[in-house]
Amino acid sequence: MNLKQLALMLDLSQTTVSRALNGYPEVNEETRRRVVDAAKRHGYRPNPSARRLATGKAGMIGYVLPTGASVDIDPHFVEFLSGLGDYARSHELDLVLSPAEADDEETTYRRVAANKQVDAVYVSAPRPKDRRIALLHQLGLPFLVHGRSEGLDFPYPHLDIDNEGAFHEAGRLLVQLGHRRIALINGDDTQTFAIFRERGLRRALAVSGVELMPPMIRSAGMTEENGYRATRSLLELDVAPTAILCSSLIMGLGVVRALCDLGLSVPKDISLVAHDDVFPWLRPENFPVPLSTTRSSIRAAGARIAERLAARISGLEDDPRGEVWPVDLVVRGSVAGAPL
Amino acid sequence: MNLKQLALMLDLSQTTVSRALNGYPEVNEETRRRVVDAAKRHGYRPNPSARRLATGKAGMIGYVLPTGASVDIDPHFVEFLSGLGDYARSHELDLVLSPAEADDEETTYRRVAANKQVDAVYVSAPRPKDRRIALLHQLGLPFLVHGRSEGLDFPYPHLDIDNEGAFHEAGRLLVQLGHRRIALINGDDTQTFAIFRERGLRRALAVSGVELMPPMIRSAGMTEENGYRATRSLLELDVAPTAILCSSLIMGLGVVRALCDLGLSVPKDISLVAHDDVFPWLRPENFPVPLSTTRSSIRAAGARIAERLAARISGLEDDPRGEVWPVDLVVRGSVAGAPL
């Protein structure tokens, strides 16, 4: 059932039927009712390919997915997707994943933009002076960044959580508990989220006159194994930390395992705080010792990003506004006063 | 730069240019070279919307994503996606995720099929007599199932791992080690993979004359917490198990935590085997006691599925062939002879 047939059946022109369905004003309300009614009855749905060709609008949002034999997609992605999908569903928005060579995403972004495959894209895991953002800005393809870049000379729309504030708060708590040697097991420090977290902790330590030194910082992909290794190496230092701030629950698993291996107990010997993105399948309160966390639902972020993207697509939002969410500090049993 | 302009520039008809570019035989090789060359030089890329409208082919593969406030996307999905994306990239195939209400995927499948948004879809987490498979079969939309259904009266293309064989092997090993009370902590047992795994273990036990009784079976979503709870409840039984077979590493984390809580040691008190989908961020050899596993890379499956979907789209494959991969049993320190 296509427009032509429907128009024929109603003894109207395609123009009128199209307008009636799309809510244009120049059509009699009575006529519109007839059309809408007939459309529903015959289950008419405009062919998206045709509509897209005519309007240039795709009704889809895009994401360029870095791939490669040695590239692992972040497990957070799936949680983010839950939120995004949940909102997108209610608006009949589909999501297009365009796989790209991890070290050349630009080509794919250009292709996606040139093809007008999607109405907007979102960008995740930004780095300082992120090339993708500059590119999208230049290409004029609507976009939204999950996270923030730095050092760009133009404003761009984004949604981020207050990573610096979160780790500042967590650091401050530890400092207040008397800790001075606080280590940071961070994620990939070429990404801004990691930079902000380090900054937050540094600021908290500075208050008590302590400087966050390089040996106290580890940075690596968020795997259990990396958490383990970082912890082992930190505790081999001459002046080992008495507290650890860790950028993810997954790494947190490794941290706990390492401490256990070394016969150290949480929180008596070591205090531990981790960032929690709120996975349904791994919860900080279920760690051997309930884990204190900085918590922010990545799923909620996904939903909000979908909402804003939809707004941008329909023209309701068009300023490059940035939105930064506060992060909860949730204190549980894994922190205590510094040992003497 | 579109076809028309390119044709004009080359002083050829659109027909010829189109044919030259699409490899039709009825065009002079010399002409073709000219065309291909000019196309490359001017960076001409056919507009996919137009092509789609004309041919009905989309160049995309689809996936209907169940969503909802209380629906969690399986964390395995991301690993699967890595594999799929990796292959898809090399073939310029995009992936369309169409979010659906979790309890009414049918509507979305119908929409996707009617709109011809994608050339093929893949279906995951099938159940016995899966409605989606029957629907796709009936709609005539090419598809591939990751996993298997049961009780369908027609063949359909799928890729599965030998879940029954895997858990049979694992069960047999435990039986050989003298275990008789073996518990199963399974995933969602409305899904076929879980049914097959149970069947495998049952068969292994039967050999030694033991029947797998309901109290020895737990089934739940694959979270750390569910692994913990299942284990606690199993060990409160009058005749507690001496070995546990567990359907995922994530649940395995909970199992280990529960055993630790109870002061039981692996493998002295309890032997443990888990299924490993090969996550980069959580590896069985890094468990407190290295975990024995049945191992099968879900990522490899993703790549293979993309490959077969591509083949089906291009007509190279069109039989409803099923493909079942064997599963490795990897023995590590978590199994030992049954305690007396």
Added chain:
DNA sequence: TGGCATTTTCAAAGCGCTTTGGCTTGGTTT
């Protein structure tokens, strides 16, 4: 050289929608 089969090219008709510009109709103004 004429006739015929092949090769190579083209004009035009879709694909199904949106949108421009114009045509009626009936009512309001001067």
Added chain:
DNA sequence: AAACCAAGCCAAAGCGCTTTGAAAATGCCA
């Protein structure tokens, strides 16, 4: 009564590609 206007509708022209059916060019043979 002529002149104007708004409301409601329509025909037709795109959007950029593929594909059909036919025409022109070429080669081959008798």
